[in-house]
Amino acid sequence: MPPRPDLRHERALLRAGARLVVGMDEVGRGALAGPVTVGAVAVDLGTRACPKGVADSKLLTPLARERLLPALGRWGLARAVGHASPAEIDALGIVAALRLAGRRALAALxxxxxxxxxxGSHDWLSAPRQPGLFELGDDEVAVAARAECDGYAHLDGVAVRTRVKADRACASVAAASILAKCTRDALMTELHERHPDYGWAENKGYGAPEHLDALRALGPTPLHRRSWRLPLAEEAAAEEAAAEGAAAEGSPADAPGPDERWAMMDS
Structure with a gap:
């Protein structure tokens, strides 16, 4: 059984003067299609121990995660999920898109x-140095303007703390990871109905072999991240030729290529 996270770290922050602590985690960073999603769960000193079975979402089966949702819906002071779309990921980059999704989750709380x-060790939620007007591209201006009226939360006066493996040690972060994972998985299953050839009901937009094959054969959909290096049809012939050459030299023909190994890491 996965180790059970607790509230010791959150309570230390609360006893040090915080009135409310929000645990936050993301899912979908490494996917080729679909949004990046951030879950947020708020706790205070009156919050009880987390429901039995809560753990880092990556350590739980899909069924175990789904079974925890009703209990998590009653646990903590508030809970919410935010998304950033593939178009926003393309316009802003993945880190800024994570920030946008996280602030939408905070606003929804x-x-x-x-x-x-x-x-983790990286603060992707706090805003970097504000660029000057002429440093922003047209797409970034459009997304930022839309975000101001689309659940975008400012973080003035809010401290951001990072902790390596917080999703395994801190109950609020583990709960947020489950909420984010279940919400995004359900969304990708729904989007599979629009684009059934890519296998999103199973691979959730990550780079599983059938997803990569569909990209090579059919090209990307509007829900793919166009700024990412996607295996497209014009590359398929080159890869096939390279595979034939490797086979002629005695290399294993069925070894996964670098795209497949990379794209499957975050699933």
Whole structure:
């Protein structure tokens, strides 16, 4: 059984003066299609231990995650999920898109935390240095303007703390990871009905072999991240020729290519 996270780190922050702590985690960073999604769960000193079975979403089966949703819907003070679309990922880059999704999740919580706790060592939520007007491209201006009226939360006065493996140690972050994963998986299953050839009901937009094959044969959909290096039809012939050459030299023909290994890492 996966190790059970607890609230020790959140309570330390609360006893140090924070009134409300929000655990936050993301899913979909490494996918080729679909949004990047961020979950957020708010806790305070009155929050009880997390429901039994809560763990980092990557350590749980899909069925185990789904079974936890009703209990997580009653746990903590508030919980929410935010998304950034493939078009926004293309316009802003993945880190800025994560920031946008995270701030949408915070806005949807309906309450302002004192501290946000992120998994990992990188603070992707805080805004970088504000660029000057002439440093922004047209797409970035359009997305930023739309975000101001689309659930975009400002972080003035909110501290952001990072913790490596917080999704395994901190209950609020683990809960946020489950909410984000279940929400995004359900969305990708729904989007599969629009584009059934890509296998999103199973691969959730990640680079599984059948997804890569469909991209080579059919090309990308509007829900693919066009700024990413996608295996397209014109590359298929070159890859086939390279595979034939490798086979002639005695290399294993069925070894996964670099695109497949990379794209499957975050699933």
């Amino acid at each position: 309906g309450t302002v935390p004192d501290v946000v706790l992120l998994d």
